[in-house]
Amino acid sequence: MALLDELIHLLGPEHVLTGADAAPWLTDWRGRYVGSATAVVRPANTEAVAEVVKACARHGAPVVPLGGNTGLVGGGTPDNTGTAVVVSLQRMTQIRSLDTDNDTVTVEAGCILQTLQQAARDAKRLFPLSLAAEGSCTIGGNLASNAGGTQVLRYGNMRELTLGLEVVTPEGEIWHGLRGLRKDNTGYDLRDLYIGSEGTLGIITAATLRLYPQPAASCTALVALDSVSEGVTLLSQARLGFGPALTGFELMSGESLALVTRIYPQQTLPLPASPWFALLELSDSEGQEHARERFETVLGAALESGLAKDAVIAESIAQSKALWHLRESIPLAQAEEGKNIKHDVSIPISRIPEFVETTDALLAARFPGIRQVIFGHLGDGNLHYNVAPPLGVDPEVFLQEQDDVYQLVHDSVHAHSGSISAEHGVGQLKRDELPRYKSQVELNLMRKIKDALDPSGMMNPGKVL
Template sequence: MSTDIAALGAIVGARNLVSDPQEMAPYLREMRGLFHGRALAIVRPGSTAEVAEVLRWAARTGTRVTPQGGNTGLVGGQIPVAEGRQIILSLQRLDAIRAVDPEGNTMTVEAGVTLLRAREAAQAAGRLFPLSLPSEGSCTIGGNLSTNAGGTAVIAYGNARELCLGLEVVLADGRVWNGLRRLRKDNTGYDLRNLFIGAEGTLGVITAAVLKLWPLPAARTTAFLAVPSPAAAVAVLNRARAGAAGTLVTFELIPRIGLDYVLRHAPDTRDPLAETSPWYVLMEVSAQAEAGLEDAVSAVLAEAMADGLVGDAAIAGSLDQRNAFWRLREMLSEVQRLEGGSIKHDVSVPVHAVPAFLERASAVCEALVPGGRVVAFGHLGDGNIHFNLSQPPGADKAAFLARWEEVNAAVHAVVAAMEGSISAEHGIGRLKRDLLPHVKDPVELDLMRTLKAALDPQGLLNPGAVL
């Protein structure tokens, strides 16, 4: 290491300045293996003051910085560019839960707190923090906010942006903005908080946040439904919103091919219904009153079955059965890799347009890649579909994945025609950076560049991501 880099040890402690290639390796590769980076060192500060001192050092030396949380991002925004002339700023040691306020329904946590710990801390205080992601044991609050994470409860509670009241952020020059406000109403000028949420560490480094909490639900009903089509699923969604006598928290669309993948590769799983169906829905409703919820959900499903919108349904009768239903959904992403290469899309369209999108995008992919297997699933309640294409059986994986950009372009064209988004919840990162100019209004993109230049004039924060 150069003398300049070694000087960081005086800020964070020698053992928290990692330069050994073997120790650095886990920080330099993202979970899907699409991005491999290089860095001068991994710097692991343990406080906001240390983060500020590191960024002041970076500003003095002109060293670029890639912030990183739990390294669970799916678009490469947490991996440094290949030339390696930068440091990774790992926020994992900022892991304090600073305060839990049940009466005010808020919790103040540092950026390195995992989502699972945040949820557990809220529950211990009799409260709910509703952000729900399969990677909750590894992903961190700072990363969740930096990517404006979504998940399976957005239909009820919103994305990470809607779950945050205040932030603490270290700017590119090392100044600290203390915006840790716990107020629901604060009309005192520009909303700086929302500049940094979803910015993927390009405008500043989030070090702490005030999160919104809710009372724990008194009752919860989880159902697994067989539906003949996505259009039928949308119709059931609208009925459940209106008549389920509670808060519709989850409404996940699952294709039969995805369920087959899970049953084939995931141990301790089984088909939850007697008859097969082309599509399924995992639905969950919660309420603050214990009585009457399951009866109300059963009534909605009975009416939907009578009208041909639902072919069969099972309501979880125990926690084990609920967990079994959820395992079928949560394993969908993981098992796809066991079927070979998978070209992925994280897109959204208006909810009413989801059936037409699935039909058109599937036709496009099947024409481009004969024998390719469409695996489309996700958050129907908010229009976010993970539209993935598995390689044809027996095909060459590398040759198939080499068509990633071609397939993306075709699917994104369908998304654009339906006024949707090419990135619903995963962010832009490096994977979709070059696509952004084609989907953003030119004035909007110019405003983004103006903000970047104002807050990070040296271009030191997460270079190569987003812009």
Template structure:
């Protein structure tokens, strides 16, 4: 029996894809930066089938690349391996195994779409707070494998903070069952944490126990026109204190980012009368209704009086709230219409974000005159998407050819500020060389030792995250 026949026997012939047309969607990254190749794509329906596929692939010396919703931005799920790999797509593993509103836990399989499990939690009066623009198509296994962030990290933490336990298929086909719903467990090493953010290089996540929270019963949202990023931090601090730390999100938006959105996204309109260089989207929420509106109005009134804020609009309905959030969430789509874009997903201590933006802007402007800085993102947790649009009239490909050089310019600033070159999107294949450049040698050595201990033959998503040299 050939290895393809073995794979087909495990998942069923119709769930093993080998034709060029069927394989095509699994071989590219969303932005077209990476194009891979695969021996086949297998779509297992259970953990047992994943384990059998990994065992068979290992016996045949074939690398394995897991995929979720294929919404990643760093190429971690693209099969760029020396020899064609087996891609394991988790889309059929989309069951919700258990939801416990007493324990406030949700046990789901890796292929469950994020929006689906959010809705399941909401139906029981609970909240799963991970929220990002791709939630309608991304899958929770990929969210966990990349330690996704999103808009609610300020209040609830990143994906790492929302996972209690995991089920993982290891490189040799064994299944590690760490599906515990314990809030406290000091019995040795925290193995669950090893696999979160490992991007399939240590094992394939097949299920998870997630933390839930009470569903918010009140939300108050405001878009505030401000003079500079420092004003956003001032507003954030005041709002946290005035609301009893009920701030859920604090998103910074540059004027250029907003202008791109107004120019290219249908149905968008100027949200505030006063045109300012920066805006901040501030949201408060609570499971206990009452008091947040007054707290937010008090903060904004004081800010307008002392010049911290220059204008503001408060959402009066859920529709208005959604419209304000759409302004923020459509920035990446709008930027595509302005030509080539060089992306940076960076983070520093929250208090240093204004300095980061100023220094990085000066550095890239000096390195590439005419470049258009499009800065926006999660200022509340120190994570800024420092994106760069090509100079007006420039050649797109010539601009994109500067990607590596400009990345180094920005990342050097981040390094000088003790920051991170990958705040929430992972390393994938896009940032492997940069990770090797900026990460301390001891950190890299420890990572390699862990990789070799769990995957001695280097078959699990080779080439992602770590250069084994």
């Protein structure tokens, strides 16, 4: 039986998409990568995923797992050979269990992040992963890329939020690892191998995740600053003043927020223009009044010392959401303005001011008129150091400089002891750059793991390695 016929037999014709029906699953979110495939399949449960993988193994067909297709590095897009089978997990959306005594939830990989957040709230719990694509990204994709978001400072990346996994291996076997244990020292940590592996070692079909108590109150503030260095100093003071109650600390250039208000004039900046802004969020276990008092104490000291130029504390949930909406609209505004060159980098926090100053100067000298749209999670050292073309320059023409821009920025990241991928992954976008920045020892170890777990190389080929 031909592979396509076998897939139809397994799943039914309505869940095996080909031709024009498959096209939406074969282009990445940014429109940078377009692939082709034998079919896009939509299994409804883990057992069906396993049968699909077994069929692909028999026919020698590559398998490309796909979540919400919100990735930024081409990790879920097949190549152009047309031999791959794209496995969409969009039908696997169940929340299998929610245990408030153990503070865990077990959820399938196709569940939308926002759906899980709401289920946790309904149970008076918090699932803290929060990012701009939460209305469409899936838990499987979050796991595959080890997603971070805005609250890593307090709660960690997806790896820290995960206790157990269910995975379909390249042989079509099912690893039932959905353990809700904080301690399990019985051998190699397979969970951590699969998280962040971008579907190159197996298909994550479900996960057991940590939940947290809902805070009694949260408070948000926007602070105007003169420099990145002041942002780092304010972060240190906020950590001392708030401790683990500090759940978010975002850095945004004045240019990035000016772009938002230009593209979306209905959004307004509640402070005068400034070179830099910090967005802070405090989660308090006592109440709104206590949270505000703590904010006023720390920010008052920063204003009095001249560290901060100005500040506004949200007076309501609506105002807090409006401040966060400014931050979350930056990548959307960039997309509206036109194509640009994105960087998702991680740098030791103490070295970020030097990195920004040095890299800005190098880019300005090499590409006169170039614009940096910088924002990101200063609290965990993750910057989205995005580069836009000079005003009046066709973005398509500017993109011809992409390789040179990437190398200049990534060389600077490496020189400042950083990583060229913080939370977006490697995919195909950064795959060929890894040998420039990782040692041969690291690459050899990664290859040995890949060869051991996926000896035929069928799982998401051409990604990461």
